[in-house]
Amino acid sequence: MTVNSLPVRTDTPVRTPAPKAPRAGRRLLRIRAGRQHHAGPLAYVLLGIMALVSIFPLYWTMVAASTDNTRVSQSPPPFLPGPNLFSNLARAWDEAAMGKAMVNSLIVAGVIALSTVLFATLAGFAFAKLRFKGRNILLTLVIGTMMVPPQLGVVPLFMMMSDLGLAQQLPAVIFPTLVSAVGVFFMRQYLGEALPDELVEAARVDGAHSLRIFWSIVLPVARPAMAVLFMITFVHAWNDFFWPFVVLDMTNPTVPVALTQLSAGYVRDQSLIMAGALLGTLPLLAMFIVFGRQIVSGIMAGAVKG
Amino acid sequence: MATSTTNALAGEERAGPPAKSPDGKSGRKRGALLHRIDLKGAPYAFVAPFFVVFAAFSFYPLIYTAWISLHHVELATLDSMQWVAFDNYVDLFKDSRFWNALRNTITIGVISTVPQLLMALGMAHLLNYRMRASLFFRVASLVPYATSVGAAALVFTMLFERDFGMINWVLGWVGIDPLDWEANKWPAQVAISTIVIWRWTGYNALLYLAAMQAIPADRYEAASIDGASRWKQFTHVTVPGIRSTIVFTIVLSTIGATQLFGEPLIFGQGPNGVTGGADNQYQTLGLLLYEEGWKNYQMGRAATVAWAMFLLLILVFVAQRLISRLRSRTP
Numbered sequence: 001m002t003v004n005s006l007p008v009r010t011d012t013p014v015r016t017p018a019p020k021a022p023r024a025g026r027r028l029l030r031i032r033a034g035r036q037h038h039a040g041p042l043a044y045v046l047l048g049i050m051a052l053v054s055i056f057p058l059y060w061t062m063v064a065a066s067t068d069n070t071r072v073s074q075s076p077p078p079f080l081p082g083p084n085l086f087s088n089l090a091r092a093w094d095e096a097a098m099g100k101a102m103v104n105s106l107i108v109a110g111v112i113a114l115s116t117v118l119f120a121t122l123a124g125f126a127f128a129k130l131r132f133k134g135r136n137i138l139l140t141l142v143i144g145t146m147m148v149p150p151q152l153g154v155v156p157l158f159m160m161m162s163d164l165g166l167a168q169q170l171p172a173v174i175f176p177t178l179v180s181a182v183g184v185f186f187m188r189q190y191l192g193e194a195l196p197d198e199l200v201e202a203a204r205v206d207g208a209h210s211l212r213i214f215w216s217i218v219l220p221v222a223r224p225a226m227a228v229l230f231m232i233t234f235v236h237a238w239n240d241f242f243w244p245f246v247v248l249d250m251t252n253p254t255v256p257v258a259l260t261q262l263s264a265g266y267v268r269d270q271s272l273i274m275a276g277a278l279l280g281t282l283p284l285l286a287m288f289i290v291f292g293r294q295i296v297s298g299i300m301a302g303a304v305k306g
Numbered sequence: 307m308a309t310s311t312t313n314a315l316a317g318e319e320r321a322g323p324p325a326k327s328p329d330g331k332s333g334r335k336r337g338a339l340l341h342r343i344d345l346k347g348a349p350y351a352f353v354a355p356f357f358v359v360f361a362a363f364s365f366y367p368l369i370y371t372a373w374i375s376l377h378h379v380e381l382a383t384l385d386s387m388q389w390v391a392f393d394n395y396v397d398l399f400k401d402s403r404f405w406n407a408l409r410n411t412i413t414i415g416v417i418s419t420v421p422q423l424l425m426a427l428g429m430a431h432l433l434n435y436r437m438r439a440s441l442f443f444r445v446a447s448l449v450p451y452a453t454s455v456g457a458a459a460l461v462f463t464m465l466f467e468r469d470f471g472m473i474n475w476v477l478g479w480v481g482i483d484p485l486d487w488e489a490n491k492w493p494a495q496v497a498i499s500t501i502v503i504w505r506w507t508g509y510n511a512l513l514y515l516a517a518m519q520a521i522p523a524d525r526y527e528a529a530s531i532d533g534a535s536r537w538k539q540f541t542h543v544t545v546p547g548i549r550s551t552i553v554f555t556i557v558l559s560t561i562g563a564t565q566l567f568g569e570p571l572i573f574g575q576g577p578n579g580v581t582g583g584a585d586n587q588y589q590t591l592g593l594l595l596y597e598e599g600w601k602n603y604q605m606g607r608a609a610t611v612a613w614a615m616f617l618l619l620i621l622v623f624v625a626q627r628l629i630s631r632l633r634s635r636t637p
Contacts, residue, residue: 076475142353
């Protein structure tokens, strides 16, 4: 149906010769300097505004979380942090079950990211380097599955999880997202370029079977891409909202689900709400500060180009 | 299939490399057979987990949704399904809330997607310059992407607050009276779209940037030799050069827009969230699905809304295909 409209060329040969595997891998994930003109002052100003717009709401979350309810509810709004940051964070941790939510989200996002990376690398390797009947059709199918938003199946999914006794349980959130089509496609793109065919063939001549080749040749080459895919999947799983909101309740929530509880109360404590929002964002923010370069280059490497 | 292949693999490992097999001829034969099984079977075993999980948790539910939509099912008694044929669909098409939610989904989709992709294009162009601190700008543009719907919607709800929100305060500088964003239809839809735009512009910009960097430099050289201005180069080299990426982002944003749920839910703050405002002024199809299923306990009707969303998606893509075919026919 819609598969053909996708700009992905499944027929392109995947054998791009790359010199040495590990180095090629690193090169693929490195940010290339723009090869166009140098930026003028106007470009810096515009990008500065853009960075400000991107970061300001989070800065303001921190400001609001560090004052108290009366100060936040005044106009003009506060622009500088107040003294109550840690007491508000502690209150959000207790009152909104943010502690439990953080642990739950860590488990959910961690398991989903691990399994997505494992299965995506396996399938990506097969699609990029192994010859088998129906390869192109299956790859087109993988891409076609991106067209089916998982939200459409929530009603039967909810019934299924109730039948299995998994409603309100974390596995109900984990199972449906154990794999990702984007991940498979990403690993296929990466391995297609980073893993030389000669390496695979040489291992075959030496008598290694497919699983052995995967373990000792593919995994080392794929490692940088796997790390990136892990982080991107982690971000998505951490932030996923609709299905967890449907299937979990407030006694056992993930972070985004717990956050809705904060704002739905009748007495709205704005600085408490903001403290919760800040708490729920901090782990990902920390990850972005440490691994920002890798995440940026990973998203760019996985992009459809052309 | 997966298990048999794994056994085969394990077996072959024990047998060792065929050429050096100690049992002589028969061992070599067995090794060759296992080798062939491995060659033929392993690829399918490697791609199987993806398809198994997808079939069980995405494809089967999608099909089963259609079946449920032909039944009367209540949340409290999920096991008793009563066949009602197309009654749910007839009710849905007579229901003004459905048409309202459909219109809202489309208008919010347009308000959030069009500016988002245009700004992403401009941003990618800026990021593509050779410059200092380029990594900082790229990471900064991704910060909203790291923020969950929950957190982002909470912050923006506060920024759009009627009495003390920062946005009304800023509008006050230019003499605009405070707006009640939530209570009015278009302001509410603009506010919700703002959350979507804020979260996704930087991400799309990076996708465009990656595609721009894959455009061969000689195309720009040729254009500048022909005397093309920078703007001409942008419209005649850059944009056509990243055409498939643009299509890809349009497809993804469209899917996202039809599923919109968290932003309006949280923007409505509590009881108003699920209905999309007191007058359903920003209720999307996603919210309607949830309201039918988990607030009115009518799972059959919820499934009907889900299937209507799917049909909407198909319609949009068919239209997109038709338009692109027409455009390619007329040069």
